[in-house]
Amino acid sequence: MAIGVFIMTNLTQMEVKSGWVEHTQKVLGQSNAIVASAVDMETGLRGYLLAGREEFLEPYNAGQDSAYQALAELAVTVSDNPPQVDRLNEAADVLKEWQVNVADPMIALRRAIGDAPSMNDMAIEIRKAKGKTYFDEFRRVIAAFMGAENDLLAERQAVSAEVMSTEFVAASDVKEAVSQVEEASLILHQAQDLLASAIDMETGARGFYLAGDEAFLEPYNVGQEAFKNILTELKSAVEGYPDQLARLDEIETIIDTWRAEVVVPDIALRNQIGDAKTMDDMADLVGEGNGKKYFDGFRAIMAAFHAEEQALMTTRQAENNQTSSSTRTMIPIAIAAAIALSTVVSLLIGSKIGRAIKILTNSMRDLADGDNSVRVQGQRRGDEIGQMARALEVFRESRIALEEAERKAEDKQTEQNAVVHTLSERLSRLAEGELDIQIQERFPEDYECLRQDFNGSVSTLQAIVERVGDTTGSIRNGAEEISQASDDLSHRTESQAATLEQTAAALDELTASVKSSADGARSVEATMNKAGDEARDSGKVVQNAVSAMTEIEESSRHISQIISVIDDIAFQTNLLALNAGVEAARAGEAGRGFAVVASEVRALAQRSSDAAMEIKTLIGDSTEQVERGVDLVGRAGTALQSIVEQVGEITKQVAGIAEGASEQSIGLNEINSGMIQLDEVTQKNAAMVEESTAASHLLKADTSKLTELMSHFGLSHRATSFGGTPELAPTAHGSGGDLDDWSDEASSSAPMAATGTDPQAQWQDF
Template sequence: MLLKASSVSLKLKLPVLMVVLTVAFVITVSFLIYTMAERSIRENVASAQASKAQAGAQALSFSIGAAQRDVVNLAAQPTTFRAINNFERVIGMIEDDDQIGYLKKHFVTENPNTEQRADLVDPGDGSYYSQSHVTYHPTFVQTSELNGYSDIYLISPTGLVLYSIHKQSDFAETITGPVLADTPLSRVAQGALAAEPGAVVVEDFSPYAPAGSNTAFLASPVLSKRGDTVGVIAVRIGTELVQSALTANLADTAHENIFLVSPDGLARSPSVVEGAFEMLTELPDAPHIAAARDQVAGQFEDVVTAAGQRATAVVIPLNLAGFNWSLIMETDSDTAFAMVYRIRWMVLSLIGASFVVSIIVSWAAANRVTRPIHHLRDVTNALANKDYDIDIPGRTRGDEFGDLARSLDTFRDKLTSADEASSREEDSRKQTNLVVDEMSHALSELQEGNLVCEINTAFSPHYEDLRKNYNRSLENLRQSLREVVEAAHHVDRFSQEQRAAANDMAERTESQGSTLEKTASAMQDLTQRLRDTAEKATEVDSTMRVTRREAEQSNEVVRSAVAAMDQIQQASAEISKFINLIDDIAFQTNLLALNAGVEAARAGEAGAGFAVVASEVRNLARRASEAAGEIQALTSASEEHVANGVSMVDRAGDALTSIIQQVTAVSDLISEIAGGVQHQSQGLEDINAAMRELDAVTQQNTAMAEEASASSQLLQSEANTLSQVTSRFQIDAPIDADAPARWEDLSDTQDVQHG
């Protein structure tokens, strides 16, 4: 059975309390320190992890961006354009029935450098292709080594791989052939051939059989000076380029892993941690993997990696053209938070040591505290039994127990003095009872309305001021009541005068309100009529505007007709030119026929047939000239009619313009009239509103006058009530039998004298 706290001795309670407080304090402080340390360490780990991940993302973005820019620059260089042209041309100049087989033989199958085929610059066959290869191959090899490319390809518009650095099985193959069909190189080359100038086509990491690894491709079209696509340059990127960029800022690759994830959940780069997963492996459905698939950035604690370890992770979506990746960085939790675990054990050890030390110290301190308390308890019990001769120990101590002992000594002296003062208190009580009786009698008289009940019996010196203050208060109260009665008579007289004035004002205000109401009604009727006039003027203005628009549209039609007439006249002039040309041709034909007839006559019988032909030609020329003349006459007449039509249409246009100007002037005048009427209507509406407000104010004044009259009547009633209240008080002692004993009698006497 548990003991109550009040029944436990202080000798036991005090050390237990000290131990509890000490342990609670140590636990609280340790918990706060541990919590702050853990939060700080976790924030530092998260910050460092985010910084490393961001650095890897920036390095990868820089590497991929530099590769894309480099591909565009390579495609724009004249060297690349000349290399594609030369390789395509010299392949056709190979003196062999199987030109592709010839290239594969010298650069692939019979290449002496079986490990590094790129080291072969000139196979020594003396072909034009080998000579071009000697010219361009070192340049492309140097470019590949500087930028970390796995290979560089030159592809013709027909899809033939004209050149590659490493001369693998994809060399001298077509992108639609059985070797390269539906491969990343084929897709990126076809995309580049159809792309815009300066564009970069991207193929993400995927298996590529000729290279025997997972690779990515970048390609861009190569253009001629005229802007025609003459081929494609493509570069192959291996995982080494991505890995070097991602791990540039990683020091502990055994406990930190950084890799890329695509929206399909596949790893687009191999694991940095050995044995975790390979490239293009489908990753487990963990929270950070799901966030990477959805392109959502974030930090995650206590996740499970692909290797089954607990870790913290950071997800950063990458903004790379053509590559839809998210970067994930995982850090092993045991390694990252090793300091947190060490601090946790230190805190638990500190709490245990504090508990043991607090027990020892608390028990010793409690004994030193409770011993003086027991002595003081005995002294207190003796004083309670009125034993004032007991010795009080500890008065010479300088601590709180010494203060308590000295206080008990003082308390003992005061108890002795208190017994002596008890007898003096009895005498004082008797005097207080006398004062209370006199004050009670005087207050009873005051309650009955008697204001002349002063206390004449003298009190003891201690209460004499109370009697004098009471008598002075009574005199002040009598004087105040005299002033109140006099003020009530003045209020009664003034309220009667105010009531008469308020009644006169109410009658005059009521008459004024009736007159204003009639005036307001007349103004409202006039305002309505002006408003109707303004609306009709506005309708007329709208009609005139419509008429003006129709006239302007008619004027546009006339202008169009004039323009059409001008075009007809110009066409007639062109026809006249053609007719003149036909007339000239007919004239020349007639001359030629005449010369032919002369020559036929000189030829004699041999030229008889030709003479007949010449005669017919002259007849045709003559008829053509006559027809041209008739057409010229008709065209001239048509031009005259068109000119007359143009003149008449111009006059019609001038007349319409004059009509539009007059309609515009009339419309402007009507608009001004409508505006003036509207302004007048608005002014009358303002006057009407003012009249209504004045009528309302007059009605309010009438009501206020009536209220003032009623208030005056109420004020007079309150004055009478106040006089009746003050009449209940007796403020002067009666002098003889004829003198008034109450204030109401005195006030009646004063009214008679004033009357």
């Protein structure tokens, strides 16, 4: 037992020390996360200083939140170690001073510079965000890798806890479980270191883009070397996990592509820029190295913190290994001692138990041979032998009681056989239909109630059979009446079904006629609508004709005015010709030729005046004819409008007729549907009446068969017409008076036989 206590103590110590190792690994992981968050801040700051775009500050802002939160959480985790808490507080102060004295002024200065001409080529190249694209993808893949390792760590921690909680556990199992947890934790920390080295590379590259000083490339070069080494170690650690190996290969490809396509070209571009006067204030501020000074101090503090935790890790792992080694040494010794001790104890106990078992075995053998007087020894012992002895005594007493019960059972069996024989003989006679089979001989006391119950049951059965016979006669008479009534109902139902069928056919024809009328009314309505449309179109044509005649009348007036002007011109020409003739006469022989011309002009003017007068007369006649035409066309338009109105009225009336005919058609359809349903119901009723008629005939035949079956029973005092009610014999459980209630209920529920002359039984047509 002492060895077992020692082993359990060592196992408990191993569990506690494994917990401390895990605690230290957690602290180391948190410290790496703090450094990574701080480097994220520096990287985001340098990216913003180069590109001047706010999205480059995202790592800075995210790193700021996570860094201070991780510092606070880690301070709680190591609260049992005051020097470490002081280092964390100092690291937080240094980080805050860097923000106040370096980061914030640089951000303000870069915002003031804005998009002014300053290191244009480098700024434009940085604004393309090629490096950001690669690093976003790198962060996604490394996050997936670390997530898978976190899941594996949680799984192994659960297995380790289960192993530790097992009651009996091998030290090798404990060591293997702890080793697996440490392996997963180490891989997770190496993944964090891989992320930190990549961020160091990005930070160094951006610092060189700003300052152009080779010293700023130191984080880039150191991070590149560390990245290669850590990646090689991780690939070796996860050889058995193809998914994780694929992620590491993807990470290596991303970083190599980033270096080849982004870093190397940008460094070459920065070397070409050299000391050109571009972004002078920013370059000078970065070149002073104030941020580097603060970050060197911050890294030194976190390195000291990390070294302290690493030393604790080494010490606790050594203690855990020592405890595990001592436990493995003591387990074989404990097993050998336990085997020797159990051998000695089993020999001592076996000899003592063997004597008692032998005595009990002899007693069991005597009981098995039928000797119930044997004395069972050892009943007062307090161990298992005593329990066996007491159980054997109970078995002996039970056997004695069982033999006594068997003797009594044989006597009971003899009485029971006699009772069974008598009952079997009476039941055989009852099965043959004989009802006067009362048992007169008394049974033994235990079976007397059975004899009384049998006699009472036979008497009750006899009375029931007699009453059934009487009831059968009444049922036979009722069945004959029902059969006759069913035949009459069947004939009337068939007649009614035929009438309904004829009515339904007539309604169907009427419905078709009304529907045809409704369709004709709809056709007339469509024709009237078309005629109305054509009349309206004719009215429009007449109106257009009136307008044209009006325009012709207006043109005639204009022609009359023109003819008046021509008449005036002819008058003036005639006057001028007259004056010319007078002047030619005065001129004498010299004016003779001119007088001839004047005479011809005068004649021409006279003919023009006469023609104008004739045209004026014709125009006047035409105007009168146009006016009469306009009047006639107007009257025709009025008549057409009246026709249109009359056609519209007729259309409304025809539509009303069509609507009424449609409603009549719908109503007749509903009536027709109702008649069809009524016809179907009548047909079903006819079928049911036929079934009822068949059932009544079947009932009549069944009553005849029942009468024949009743004649099978032999009754000692049976009446000729099954009349009379015999008095029932009492049974062992009560009198036979309950049969009267049953017979009353049967009588009240039985149908009354119709006499054929009852007025209420006469059928009438529907």
